[in-house]
Amino acid sequence: xxxxxxxxxxxxxxxxxxxxxxxxxxxxxxxxxxxxxxxxxxxxxxxxxxxxxxxxxxxxxxxxxxxxxxxxxxxxxxxxxxxxxxxxxxxxxxxxxxxxxxxxxxxxxxxxxxxxxxxxxxxxxxxxxxxxxxxxxxxxxxxxxxxxxxxxxxxxxxxxxxxxxxxxxxxxxxxxxxxxxxxxxxxxxxxxxxxxxxxxxxxxxxxxxxxxxxxxxxxxxxxxxxxxxxxxxxxxxxxxxxxxxxxxxxxxxxxxxxxxxxxxxxxxxxxxxxxxxxxxxxxxxxxxxxxxxxxxxxxxxxxxxxxxxxxxxxxxxxxxxxxxxxxxxxxxxxxxxxxxxxxxxxxxxxxxxxxxxxxxxxxxxxxxxxxxxxxxxxxxxxxxxxxxxxxxxxxxxxxxxxxxxxxxxxxxxxxxxxxxxxxxxxxxxxxxxxxxxxxxxxxxxxxxxxxxxxxxxxxxxxxxxxxxxxxxxxxxxxxxxxxxxxxxxxxxxxxxxxxxxxxxxxxxxxxxxxxxxxxxxxxxxxxxxxxxxxxxxxxxxxxxxxxxxxxxxxxxxxxxxxxxxxxxxxxxxxxxxx
Numbered sequence: 001x002x003x004x005x006x007x008x009x010x011x012x013x014x015x016x017x018x019x020x021x022x023x024x025x026x027x028x029x030x031x032x033x034x035x036x037x038x039x040x041x042x043x044x045x046x047x048x049x050x051x052x053x054x055x056x057x058x059x060x061x062x063x064x065x066x067x068x069x070x071x072x073x074x075x076x077x078x079x080x081x082x083x084x085x086x087x088x089x090x091x092x093x094x095x096x097x098x099x100x101x102x103x104x105x106x107x108x109x110x111x112x113x114x115x116x117x118x119x120x121x122x123x124x125x126x127x128x129x130x131x132x133x134x135x136x137x138x139x140x141x142x143x144x145x146x147x148x149x150x151x152x153x154x155x156x157x158x159x160x161x162x163x164x165x166x167x168x169x170x171x172x173x174x175x176x177x178x179x180x181x182x183x184x185x186x187x188x189x190x191x192x193x194x195x196x197x198x199x200x201x202x203x204x205x206x207x208x209x210x211x212x213x214x215x216x217x218x219x220x221x222x223x224x225x226x227x228x229x230x231x232x233x234x235x236x237x238x239x240x241x242x243x244x245x246x247x248x249x250x251x252x253x254x255x256x257x258x259x260x261x262x263x264x265x266x267x268x269x270x271x272x273x274x275x276x277x278x279x280x281x282x283x284x285x286x287x288x289x290x291x292x293x294x295x296x297x298x299x300x301x302x303x304x305x306x307x308x309x310x311x312x313x314x315x316x317x318x319x320x321x322x323x324x325x326x327x328x329x330x331x332x333x334x335x336x337x338x339x340x341x342x343x344x345x346x347x348x349x350x351x352x353x354x355x356x357x358x359x360x361x362x363x364x365x366x367x368x369x370x371x372x373x374x375x376x377x378x379x380x381x382x383x384x385x386x387x388x389x390x391x392x393x394x395x396x397x398x399x400x401x402x403x404x405x406x407x408x409x410x411x412x413x414x415x416x417x418x419x420x421x422x423x424x425x426x427x428x429x430x431x432x433x434x435x436x437x438x439x440x441x442x443x444x445x446x447x448x449x450x451x452x453x454x455x456x457x458x459x460x461x462x463x464x465x466x467x468x469x470x471x472x473x474x475x476x477x478x479x480x481x482x483x484x485x486x487x488x489x490x491x492x493x494x495x496x497x498x499x500x501x502x503x504x505x506x507x508x509x510x511x512x513x514x515x516x517x518x519x520x521x522x523x524x525x526x527x528x529x530x531x532x533x534x535x536x537x538x539x540x541x542x543x544x545x546x547x548x549x550x551x552x553x554x555x556x557x558x559x560x561x562x563x564x565x566x567x568x569x570x571x572x573x574x575x576x577x578x
Contacts, residue, residue: 056068239258
């Protein structure tokens with residue numbers, strides 16, 4: 001019997017029994033409900049009417065009119081609810097006695113007679129309630145019996161399906177799974193042995209046929225060749241350098257994952273296609289198949305520049321090597337060309353080291369420029385004949401020279417530490433620092449520059465700001481750099497605002513100028529090394545803001561700029577409070 005037929009019969013029979021169980025339960029529940037409603041309607045209501053009439057009868061002496069009305073209402077209801085044998089006669093007797101009582105309301109005998117009639121009606125209904133309760137109880141017991149019988153049948157069938165059906169399905173699957181594992185382990189002699197006349201039997205025949213064909217294939221030379229080919233492909237694919245293999249017609253034979261990454265294509269779009277066809281739509285492929293350009297450059301004595309390719313989320317550098325593959329056919333003297341292998345050697349780490357060296361030298365040169373310029377300016381003032389003998393002003397100038405010289409030495413040391421930022425070895429002196437003192441130090445350092453351009457430096461600081469966790473020297477250096485840039489790009493007789501305020505759990509330092517502002521296109525690049533806004537007439541190396549970013553982020557802070565073209569700029573950074 002087919003497995004599908006077994007499942008249909010088992011589940012169908014179980015479904016049928018569930019329907020029968022549902023119908024039986026519903027039938028008996030309806031019967032019990034009907035009996036209960038009959039008791040409520042026919043007998044319980046009569047008892048309620050009788051109780052109300054007894055209460056009204058007792059109130060005739062005190063409130064005759066209302067008592068008689070209440071009695072009549074309940075008596076009329078009782079007359080419409082006569083359901084038991086003898087209840088009709090009792091109700092008629094009650095009506096006669098009540099009519100007489102309405103004429104003679106003080107007749108005690110009539111009251112006693114009325115009570116007896118009411119008790120008779122109540123007795124008949126109480127007896128009926130007992131009988132109907134017995135009937136309902138019998139119905140409930142019958143319902144329990146039939147539901148139990150039907151439920152037991154459902155349980156037995158379900159238990160039989162639970163025990164037998166999973167084994168009938170799972171055992172062949174287990175055997176088939178074990179055989180598949182053996183085939184995967186190259187044991188192609190494995191066979192399955194269940195031959196029932198069902199779906200598993202058909203599956204077993206197909207599996208054994210497949211295993212037989214695999215065994216034959218495994219024994220052939222073709223398998224050995226394909227296995228060696230697979231070994232070479234795996235070896236090439238696991239290499240870290242991009243590799244592309246071409247035949248002598250330029251057809252791409254193999255390409256590893258690293259090469260697919262940099263050319264941005266999938267293997268199915270590359271393998272079997274000619275490189276020249278792909279070069280029409282892929283500029284990188286076009287440059288890769290230009291195999292003579294490097295040789296010509298070497299001949300002319302020119303330096304071959306590495307290829308700059310965006311890979312691994314950054315700009316990477318590669319040296320292209322084109323290896324021509326030749327073989328000597330059996331029985332022939334001449335070598336023939338069978339293809340080329342293009343290898344791109346990743347030299348990005350070496351380039352990054354070279355850039356680090358260049359950046360370091362440029363950074364030191366840039367940062368030495370500001371204090372040296374200040375020293376030159378102070379010396380020029382000292383050499384001016386109008387200065388005369390040493391006075392208080394000259395003393396201040398001499399002190400300024402000393403301070404700048406000392407700051408020059410400190411900044412040089414800091415920049416040496418900055419060169420190690422990428423290795424995580426930058427040294428920070430994080431301590432409790434007063435933000436007001438940092439602002440005061442920075443503003444005093446640029447006071448001479450603001451005086452020369454007659455720029456008004458305003459300080460807007462909140463009161464009672466808490467201390468911050470910072471390297472005060474490096475933080476002051478960043479603030480001085482912001483102020484120096486603001487002064488440089490501000491016109492004479494303008495204003496620069498230095499704003500100090502609390503922002504949640506941070507202290508915000510902001511320098512606001514009224515210069516020409518920064519275009520939206522360049523705002524995200526101003527903190528990049530060597531970047532200068534195109535069209536800017538100001539000289540510089542483009543390192544100051546990049547160094548500032550390194551200093552602030554190394555202290556766990558954030559740095560940014562807000563600017564609109566023509567509306568000035570706001571450079572700010574935030575550091576955590578204590």
